[in-house]
Every structure is written in C-alpha cells, then in structure tokens.
Amino acid sequence: MVTFGEFIMILELHRQGLKVAAIARQLGIDRKTVRKYISRGLEPPTYGPRPHRQKSTDPFLPYLRERLVAFPGLTAVRLWREMRERGYAGGYTAVKRAVRDIRPEPVTPFEVRFETPPGEQAQVDLARFEVEFTDEPGVTRIVWLFSMVLGYSRFLIHQDLQSVLRCHIAALEAIGGVAREILYDRMKTAVIGEDPDGLVIYNRALLDLARHYGFQPRACRPYRPKTKGKVERPFRYIREDFFLGTSFRNLDDLNIQLRRWLDTVANPRLHATTQRIVNEAFAEEKPMLKPLPLVPYRTVLKLERRLSHEGMVSVSGNLYSVPDTTRRRVLDVHVFADEIRIFEDGVLIATHAPLEGRDQRRLDPTHRKILPPKRRRRADSERIIRRSGDQVARRPLDFYDAVARRLAGQGGAR
Numbered sequence: 001m002v003t004f005g006e007f008i009m010i011l012e013l014h015r016q017g018l019k020v021a022a023i024a025r026q027l028g029i030d031r032k033t034v035r036k037y038i039s040r041g042l043e044p045p046t047y048g049p050r051p052h053r054q055k056s057t058d059p060f061l062p063y064l065r066e067r068l069v070a071f072p073g074l075t076a077v078r079l080w081r082e083m084r085e086r087g088y089a090g091g092y093t094a095v096k097r098a099v100r101d102i103r104p105e106p107v108t109p110f111e112v113r114f115e116t117p118p119g120e121q122a123q124v125d126l127a128r129f130e131v132e133f134t135d136e137p138g139v140t141r142i143v144w145l146f147s148m149v150l151g152y153s154r155f156l157i158h159q160d161l162q163s164v165l166r167c168h169i170a171a172l173e174a175i176g177g178v179a180r181e182i183l184y185d186r187m188k189t190a191v192i193g194e195d196p197d198g199l200v201i202y203n204r205a206l207l208d209l210a211r212h213y214g215f216q217p218r219a220c221r222p223y224r225p226k227t228k229g230k231v232e233r234p235f236r237y238i239r240e241d242f243f244l245g246t247s248f249r250n251l252d253d254l255n256i257q258l259r260r261w262l263d264t265v266a267n268p269r270l271h272a273t274t275q276r277i278v279n280e281a282f283a284e285e286k287p288m289l290k291p292l293p294l295v296p297y298r299t300v301l302k303l304e305r306r307l308s309h310e311g312m313v314s315v316s317g318n319l320y321s322v323p324d325t326t327r328r329r330v331l332d333v334h335v336f337a338d339e340i341r342i343f344e345d346g347v348l349i350a351t352h353a354p355l356e357g358r359d360q361r362r363l364d365p366t367h368r369k370i371l372p373p374k375r376r377r378r379a380d381s382e383r384i385i386r387r388s389g390d391q392v393a394r395r396p397l398d399f400y401d402a403v404a405r406r407l408a409g410q411g412g413a414r
Helices: 004-015 020-028 030-040 058-068 076-087 092-102 163-174 203-214 225-243 251-266 278-288 399-414
Strands: 121-131 139-147 152-156 181-184 191-194 198-203 216-219 302-304 314-315 318-321 330-335 340-344 345-352
Touching: 004 020, 004 030, 004 340, 020 030, 058 076, 058 092, 058 345, 121 225, 139 181, 139 225, 152 181, 152 191, 163 203, 198 203, 198 216, 203 216, 302 314
Parallel strands: 121 181, 181 216
Antiparallel strands: 121 139, 139 152, 191 198, 302 330, 314 318, 330 340, 340 345
16 A cells, blocks of 8 residues: 555656656555556545454443443543453553543533512622723723623722722612612622631621612622623623723723613613513513612721821822811721711811722812912022122211311321
C-alpha cells in the first residue's frame, strides 16, 4: 500500500516516460504495485478500517456496561478496583478510556418554570459594568446596576450598604408597593453568612429596612443562579440592548438614558417568555402589592469622625464640609439612607445628600466665609528711603532770624 504522495509520484514519473522497472527502483516499490497504480490512473487509493486489536478491557466490557447502566455515577477508579478483584491485570488508564466510551449520557431533565402569585415575590441583584464617561476620557469606571424585578433598575458607582438601601427605597417608591418576599443573592450587603445550624444571617440594616416596609428577605441557595432567573436574565438584555455601543457623559446621564430606555423600549415590549406586555402585567400585579408605609424609612447609623484641616469629614470614602466656625476636632455623624447629618456638641451644623462612589467631595458654599481682600503692602523694591533732612518743616521767619543772631553771637565770642 502506498501513500497518496507516492501514488502521485508514480503517475508523474510514468507521464515523463520512465518505465515501470525504473519507477519501482527509484521509489523503492515493487513493480507489480507500480503497474497496478498506473493501470488504475487518477483514482485515489482507498483505505479500509484497521483490524480490531484485542484490548485488555474487552473481556470485562459486559461487566462494565451492566454496572454503569445500573449505577451511572460509578467512577473509573471504583470500577478498576472491582475489575482487579475479578482478575483484571491492566492499568487504570485503559479502564478510564473504556468507561468514557460506554458510560451512558446523563439525561438532562426539562426545567420547570417557577412562577409566584402576583405581589408575592420580588428579586434583587447587582451586576457589574465597565464604562468610560465622555466627561472623563481615558478613565474606565466600574458601575453597578441595581435591579429589582418588579421593574426598577438604576446604576450606581459603589455597592456599599447605604447605596443599596437607597436603591431599595427608590425602587419601592417607584413601584408604589411592596412584595411580601424579596429574594437575594448572597451579596455581602444582604447576607453576612450562616450560623452553625446553616441558618442565614442577614445584615442588620437590611432587616431594619425589611421590618419597616413589611417584606420578608430570603436568600437563594448558593451556586444556584437559576433560582433568581427573573432578575438574572434582564441583565443580559440590558447589556446587549441598551448598554453596548452607547456613550454616556457621566453617571447621571447614564441613569437618565436608562430610565428613557426602560420607559420607551423595555417596559412597553412583549415579553418573550410570558407573551404579555410588561406594563400591562405590572398594572395587574400592582394592586396585589402591600401598600407603602405612611412614614418614611429613617433609621440611622451613628459614627464619630475626625475633622480634617480642610474642614471636611470623611464618610464612606467621601468628604463632606462643615462650617468654618466649627471648633471641635471630633464630630458626631448620623448617616441616613438619603441624608448625612453632622453634629457638634449635639447641635446640627451640616446636612448633605450622600455622594455615590468614593473619593468625591461635597462642599457647601455657605460653610466658607468670604474674607475681605487684604491691603497690599508696598513691595520693598518700591519703598523710598529718604535721608534725614530731605524734608524740612515749615517755620516762621522770626525763627530763622533768631537762629542767625545766635550763630553770629557764637562766632564773635570765639
């Protein structure tokens, strides 16, 4: 049997006029083989399947099939050990190959879509996006998309606890009601961990918020992303249909464009899964929601902060101004979800709206006095240095006559 290259060479040398013996001698091939391929012409050679070689695992294949049909999860190591007890003398690698070839394919069950009654459950999650604002060319910012399904989304710079609480409040106000249960991923702003009995430990601030609005927080099982499919899938939709290929000046512009896209594109659309208009489905569910509390959420986080030499107080990585008249170096700070209050000796001296992100400053112009301009002193180079006597005081002429007489008398006395 010759290779395809040798076959082509036989035909080429034959075309050049060489005899069969010469071709056989030059290529080191039997003359009968050369004559056969010349007579066959351009028909390429055919190769049949290789004959089956006996493998060391062949006598045990019926046993392996029987075991894997009954117990598909058996490992190759386990089966190798069982085969050795039955006289198998080969290695583990051969058993692993045999198990891989005959192990039945796992049957993937159909997914059952989990639906909750109207007003029963909302789902919350955060997704990470990278963006370069046109106001800051060349600087890549990481922003987080807060999404609560039922239908509220908002971008924020930093996913700290206060930002997440503010997003909850804004989402519930925008929705106009509260679901009986809100499902969370295991994000640190919601879930701290588990106790020795496996019970979820929630963030205390989140529990205060839940108690105020009357919903029950529930953490999804770890490593089960499909548990929150209703909030996970919209992230991909937002990324592909809104975020990619769009430019934004800053965070405010990003949220304005997102709000416009939600109102004009996402919410009026026909949902591919439910086959219903999103706005119409929400309108039917809204009456089933629990009403919002009559009083706003006003829980407070109390801190002590040292005043900087620039008259600023640091809260969550951002700086907030206090009046120039502040005398104490240590001040009390009360952090609300939507407001920051700064106290000196129990007296409120400054109020600020919280900043998103970190490394930002909020300076209230009323906290800084406008000092009057200082009088400009004449520079040393402009000073005029006069000698004694350059300026003569004005005196009556009688004074000079008296001086002259006295000088004349002193001269005569000499």
